[in-house]
Amino acid sequence: MNPFEMVIGIVLIVMVANVMKARYKAKHGILEDEHGNEQLARPADTGEASRLREEVRSLKERVQVLERVITDQRQTSDLSLEIEKLRDR
Structure with missing residues (x-):
């Protein structure tokens, strides 16, 4: 060579x-950056991201209520009241 x-x-x-x-x-x-320093990229917190976080939080609350309604051994009238509360949200 x-x-x-x-x-x-x-x-x-x-x-x-x-x-x-x-x-x-x-x-x-x-x-x-321009000086050669390395850092992890973090996306900016946009309005869309905060709206999605709020929606996820709301959905988690609804799932918790549904789990509680299904696992509890209540009468059908209590079950109907819980379902109506969920509809009102």
Whole structure:
């Protein structure tokens, strides 16, 4: 192997390593600022995200009520009242 081929080989190895490093960072959400500092990417809290969090919280509450209604051994009148409470929400 002549010196020219060795230089080309080293350049190719470094380029492949840089591509693999960039893919790893992109996959794991690691960003670099202009000074070279690395940090995890966190999405901005948008109105949509907060609306979805509120909806999930509401749905979790409803599931808890439904679980309680189904697992409790109550009379049918109590069951009807619980279902009506859920409809009013």
